[in-house]
Amino acid sequence: MPDRLITHLRHVDLAVPDFDKQVTFYEDLWGLTRVADDSGVVFLAAEGSPEQYIVRIRKAEEKRLDLVSFGVATPADVDTLAASLGSRLISEPGKIDTPGGGYGFRFFDIDGRTIEISADVSARAHRKIEEREAIPVRLSHVVLNSPNASATRDWYTEHLSFALSDTLSHPHIGDVMYFMRCNPQHHSLAIAQGPHASLHHASFEMRGIDEYMFGTGRLMRAGVRKIWGPGRHMAGDNTFSYFFDPHGNTIEYTTELELLDEDTWHPHIYDFSEPEVTDQWGTANPMNELVAKESFNDVDRGLFVAPPM
Template identity: 75%
Template sequence: MNDPVNDRLITHLRHVDLAVPDYDAQLRFYTETWGLSAETTDDGIAFLAAEGSPEQYSVRLRKDDAKRLDLISFGAADAADVDALAQRLGTEGVQLVSEPDKLQTPGGGYGFRFFDNDGRTIEVSSDVAVRQHRKVEEGESIPVKLSHVVINSPHPEATVAFYDRHLSFALSDTLTSPHVGDVMWFMRTNRYHHSLAIARCPHVSLHHASFEMRGIDEYMRGTGRLLRAGVEKVWGPGRHMAGNNTFSYFLDPHGNTIEYTTELEELDEDTWHPHLYDFSDPEVTDQWGTANPMSEFVAKKSFNDPDRGVFVAPPV
């Protein structure tokens, strides 16, 4: 593994961009039900912000004939780091989708895009204007920020190696079992336990996107609000062992799994050693014992539909 800090040019997770056929239903869900704010909307595209986040937006929705993950966006400290990373990736044979340039999305900035080994579009940017955000109040059951994104891969070991080698993500923990072997790798790009996780799956797809809530009370209020609204719950509420974070997984109108979470573990990167957790132990998947058991239903929902955007850059 690389030096987890000194080689690292990526600072944090910015946003996740989704394309869907039923754009209007998706937009209503993410704003009226999930609790994001429509900062900027245009014909068939919307930029949705989390109230507590300085990021211009945490989710971008785009109308398209096919459901797909458009891209995952990460931040860099400055334009020099963006240029250095683009040069590094190009030299190492990674396929760039665009060269570093001014961004035309809300908040501007400077960035570029590339394909990872599975064909997902990844964006890295710097100098994006800080959004006027606010402190989420006690009892407010809306997302503070985008916490992490989990992706599915049919070749997860190669995908883990890609993010380690090319982007200096560090491994925090791995889920395994005696029966099926390793199934999920949690990777970090700062002190938080994971900004990205990679799961074993028959195909490339989005596993889930997770949103941080203010605290346990707000997380439970949000979970209950979605249940009362009739949103399909996949798994939770509970508390994972890897990352020590709470979880409640739901399905958006297009079948993407999305999560409310809180209290994701912050690590001392100098002293942390990755664990190998046996997820056949119920306490590993849910320390509290309050969630429905991990089952084939939960796993199948998290597999999602095969991504239609593999090695096809989004049009915007």
């Protein structure tokens, strides 16, 4: 097994100007549960996940990605990672004052995003998602745009021990995405080549194919802008339906993401120009330059600027 300390993805935190519209969308349409409020900040959980929350929304003058949070097993692991990251620290390891508490710290990654590492966060009471209940079970993965994706891939490999699962490449433009894992799940993180650093998309796991399709249909009927899907990727073998949230962040419903035997797995390089690579089923709208650009997102205003909370 790989020698790593990070165990899983915890939550993705967003800051937005139209706070009420964003919260209403994630509650009423996307299917998350509001679990806590704190003066212009809302914490949203997935009913099937033991994480206290998987999305945090904060009211702000400018849209930004506040942070991405990963879990480790023990406070000692928190301290070990903090010591290894040194000058990149935003905060020293200590008590976390958010739902579930815990012990952790924050730092800037190579592109200037704020990353949080935590342990000892108390588990939330959660439940089994029922048949045809089309709400997220958990946060599946997050994909980040980088103007130098290979350097960002190498940084996460060297400093946080993420492993490369697969690569998407194109015969004319080179590598376009690196799928990175911190556990047997095919990817908890992916790095996409983009014109600037930003959130590419956040993905939410559904119970199964039926629930994934019912959720996709609910959003389409509600007039939410669908970018791409429904379909099934080759890398990761997962389903996909991508939508815009009210502030233009791309979010995904998915299910059946591949679990790997890490002792025997060898990374593939998939040719992104082949239609079956982007969508094995052939049911999604074609992947083209316009669809790709939709997930470049706005330039992130939070780079090398720590969120206020």
